[in-house]
Amino acid sequence: MAADSPLMALFGRSPVKPMQEHMQKAHACVVRLIDFYDVAATGDYQAAEAIRQDIAKLEGEADRMKKDIRMHLPNSLFMPVPRSDLLELLTHQDKLANRAKDIAGVMLGREMTIPNPIQPLMREYLESSINTSQKAADALAELDELFETGFSSREIKLVSGLLNDLDDQEHRADELEIRVRRALRAVEKDYPPIDVMFLYRVIELIGDLADVAQRVGSRLQILLAR
Amino acid sequence: MTVIAEYGQWFVLLACLFGFFMAWGVGANDVANAMGTSVGSRALTVKQAIIIAMVFEFAGAYLAGGEVTGTIRKGIIDANVMAGSPELLIYGMMSSLLAAAIWLVIASMMGWPVSTTHTIVGAIVGFAAVGIGVEYVQWGKVTSIVMSWVVSPVLAGTLAFFIFRSVHKLILNTDDPFGNAKRFVPGYMFLTAFMITMVTFTKGLKHVGVGLSFGESVLISVAVSFAVMLLGIALLKRVKIDEEADRHFRFASVEKVFAILMIFTACAMAFAHGSNDVANAVGPLAAIINVVANQGNILAESAMPAWVLLLGGGGIVVGLATFGYKVMGTIGRKITELTPSRGFAAELAAATTVVLASGTGLPISTTHTLVGAVLGVGMARGISALNLRVVGTIFASWIVTLPAGAFLAIIFFFMFKGIFG
Numbered sequence: 001m002a003a004d005s006p007l008m009a010l011f012g013r014s015p016v017k018p019m020q021e022h023m024q025k026a027h028a029c030v031v032r033l034i035d036f037y038d039v040a041a042t043g044d045y046q047a048a049e050a051i052r053q054d055i056a057k058l059e060g061e062a063d064r065m066k067k068d069i070r071m072h073l074p075n076s077l078f079m080p081v082p083r084s085d086l087l088e089l090l091t092h093q094d095k096l097a098n099r100a101k102d103i104a105g106v107m108l109g110r111e112m113t114i115p116n117p118i119q120p121l122m123r124e125y126l127e128s129s130i131n132t133s134q135k136a137a138d139a140l141a142e143l144d145e146l147f148e149t150g151f152s153s154r155e156i157k158l159v160s161g162l163l164n165d166l167d168d169q170e171h172r173a174d175e176l177e178i179r180v181r182r183a184l185r186a187v188e189k190d191y192p193p194i195d196v197m198f199l200y201r202v203i204e205l206i207g208d209l210a211d212v213a214q215r216v217g218s219r220l221q222i223l224l225a226r
Numbered sequence: 227m228t229v230i231a232e233y234g235q236w237f238v239l240l241a242c243l244f245g246f247f248m249a250w251g252v253g254a255n256d257v258a259n260a261m262g263t264s265v266g267s268r269a270l271t272v273k274q275a276i277i278i279a280m281v282f283e284f285a286g287a288y289l290a291g292g293e294v295t296g297t298i299r300k301g302i303i304d305a306n307v308m309a310g311s312p313e314l315l316i317y318g319m320m321s322s323l324l325a326a327a328i329w330l331v332i333a334s335m336m337g338w339p340v341s342t343t344h345t346i347v348g349a350i351v352g353f354a355a356v357g358i359g360v361e362y363v364q365w366g367k368v369t370s371i372v373m374s375w376v377v378s379p380v381l382a383g384t385l386a387f388f389i390f391r392s393v394h395k396l397i398l399n400t401d402d403p404f405g406n407a408k409r410f411v412p413g414y415m416f417l418t419a420f421m422i423t424m425v426t427f428t429k430g431l432k433h434v435g436v437g438l439s440f441g442e443s444v445l446i447s448v449a450v451s452f453a454v455m456l457l458g459i460a461l462l463k464r465v466k467i468d469e470e471a472d473r474h475f476r477f478a479s480v481e482k483v484f485a486i487l488m489i490f491t492a493c494a495m496a497f498a499h500g501s502n503d504v505a506n507a508v509g510p511l512a513a514i515i516n517v518v519a520n521q522g523n524i525l526a527e528s529a530m531p532a533w534v535l536l537l538g539g540g541g542i543v544v545g546l547a548t549f550g551y552k553v554m555g556t557i558g559r560k561i562t563e564l565t566p567s568r569g570f571a572a573e574l575a576a577a578t579t580v581v582l583a584s585g586t587g588l589p590i591s592t593t594h595t596l597v598g599a600v601l602g603v604g605m606a607r608g609i610s611a612l613n614l615r616v617v618g619t620i621f622a623s624w625i626v627t628l629p630a631g632a633f634l635a636i637i638f639f640f641m642f643k644g645i646f647g
Contacts, residue, residue: 005262005557006339006593006619007561007593009339009619010613011562012613015610076615077613077614078611078614079611145475148475148565148567150390150394150399150606150608151607
């Protein structure tokens with residue numbers, strides 16, 4: 001004779017762990033980009049295709065996790081943070097995975113060759129952008145500690161420090177973007193114009209990736225500010 | 227009068243049976259709510275929770291259950307005006323027990339959230355108002371009981387809010403949460419023990435025949451609580467920082483300290499629950515025994531035999547042993563979002579509220595009080611997701627339970643009246 005106790009109905013599923021898992025998944029997507037780039041730079045687009053499929057698979061998983069989290073966040077839930085802020089954060093986390101898929105997609109679709117003179121710089125730029133995503137993931141790893149301490153001032157300070165690192169990293173990615181563009185401009189006449197156009201597009205998307213990572217950070221900041 | 231002389235023993239036997247069944251139901255079902263928070267937060271295994279519940283529910287029922295039992299027995303109905311027809315009181319109390327037992331079985335099977343307390347109070351008020359006369363109900367007392375149903379969750383919530391804020395300030399929001407947890411948790415242990423012993427010594431023990439002055443009560447309570455605290459410190463010594471777990475989640479070791487504290491608050495919770503809820507089962511029984519033993523003279527002042535409380539405590543233990551395991555496991559699995567640092571705050575607040583109510587003789591719902599306490603922790607930004615719809619469910623259960631208990635009691639009352647004349 002087990003009645004449905006009001007105590008049982010009282011507890012909703014905590015979004016904290018699922019949010020963190022989603023971020024890890026999205027970041028895993030982003031991290032695969034460097035493997036993709038290394039293979040693509042050699043021109044072996046058959047191997048690159050396999051990695052792109054891997055990224056697409058991870059992106060699909062992140063998407064499903066996102067939907068599941070949304071499903072379990074009805075507006076009758078009472079949480080220490082506004083539900084809308086949490087959902088915003090989730091949307092931006094998910095965009096990280098989408099950007100990674102886009103970048104791999106454009107490069108593969110064009111079977112893009114990266115001009116030799118800009119290859120090292122391009123790789124550094126991509127790494128820097130991926131690092132921005134890493135910093136966002138680091139900050140988000142503190143989400144459970146934030147909830148555990150009931151958003152204590154100390155924990156907020158700690159996370160704010162991580163978010164500053166994130167901003168710095170995004171800034172570095174920005175500067176690298178300018179340098180890559182400049183380097184490409186110096187050699188662009190030697191390559192087919194359409195390929196170069198798409199290369200500019202990829203550079204833009206990589207910058208966008210760092211941008212999205214920073215936006216994940218600013219959404220987290222909004223969550224903290226109260 | 228002749229009815230009582232003729233069937234007196236049968237009435238007592240039947241009432242014992244019904245009362246024991248009610249106590250069994252409380253043990254099988256309600257206790258799981260009181261202890262589920264401890265199981266859910268993994269501070270206790272189901273087995274440990276059952277053992278703690280058996281010991282402390284029984285102790286609470288026997289040592290501090292007298293006041294509430296008194297209220298159910300003679301507080302709701304004006305016994306003096308019923309002196310002319312004592313058999314009506316017997317019929318009424320029997321119907322209340324039967325009505326409450328049947329309603330709880332139905333509601334449990336349908337999965338409706340109901341409260342034992344609300345059912346029994348509704349049943350007694352129902353038979354008295356309809357079967358005997360509206361003027362025989364002590365409406366002042368009934369009003370204060372109903373008020374306490376609103377006040378108790380609010381009070382527990384407020385207490386829980388401040389307890390959790392103090393945890394936040396003293397432990398969680400500091401440079402060394404683990405060290406501070408070890409420093410301050412014994413204080414919470416002392417508080418838990420003091421609150422329980424104080425109410426027991428000042429309010430409960432006179433039913434078992436021990437009378438202490440207020441000063442003596444304070445002294446003994448402080449001594450007992452100090453001993454409990456020393457035991458707690460000894461247990462805390464064994465908690466070490468778990469670096470492996472902390473790497474994954476930095477507060478894992480801190481929560482382990484709170485898990486020890488939660489063993490103590492779980493004991494308090496079981497004690498508080500026993501002190502309040504056993505009355506639902508044995509209060510009507512005590513009333514019947516009283517009438518029969520005094521050959522139909524309703525004596526409002528007469529003492530209650532201690533074995534009645536023992537019977538209630540025993541029923542709870544049997545209920546725990548038969549069904550408690552399963553129900554507690556179910557509830558524990560559902561409540562996993564409550565970590566020990568929150569669970570203890572909710573339990574301490576709820577146990578304090580319930581024990582205070584027991585001391586004042588107010589029958590309240592332990593489950594609702596606990597829900598209020600958990601919401602209080604939530605208000606202090608302590609819990610990641612709470613479903614506020616439950617508050618509506620609780621209101622609904624009041625509205626449904628009271629008339630249902632009353633309606634069934636009225637039917638049984640006229641049935642008994644018809645059978646025995």
